Amino acid sequence: MEVHFSPDVQAKLDRLAMDSGRPADELLQDAFVGYFDEVAEIRQTLDSRYDDLKCDRVKPIRGFDFKARLRARSEDRQAEQQ
Numbered sequence: 871m872e873v874h875f876s877p878d879v880q881a882k883l884d885r886l887a888m889d890s891g892r893p894a895d896e897l898l899q900d901a902f903v904g905y906f907d908e909v910a911e912i913r914q915t916l917d918s919r920y921d922d923l924k925c926d927r928v929k930p931i932r933g934f935d936f937k938a939r940l941r942a943r944s945e946d947r948q949a950e951q952q
Contacts, residue, residue: 873898 875883887894922928931939 883894883897887897890897919928923930
């Protein structure tokens with residue numbers, strides 16, 4: 871596979887390769903593996919949360935209600951500190 875980068879991205883990659891003493895293709899492979907692992911983890915989390923909602927293990931709350939709860943908790947903490 872061949873990948874082409876813009877000159878500024880290529881310069882960053884070349885600089886990192888030189889600074890780290892590792893080949894650019896090795897750096898890219900590590901970056902992609904990390905990215906794919908992260909995407910898989912996020913996908914698993916989202917699927918799990920969707921399943922929880924679908925099976926009524928958790929109940930959704932509206933954004934307005936969430937903000938109100940968060941604001942109230944923040945105000946309670948501030949009051950405790952004073």
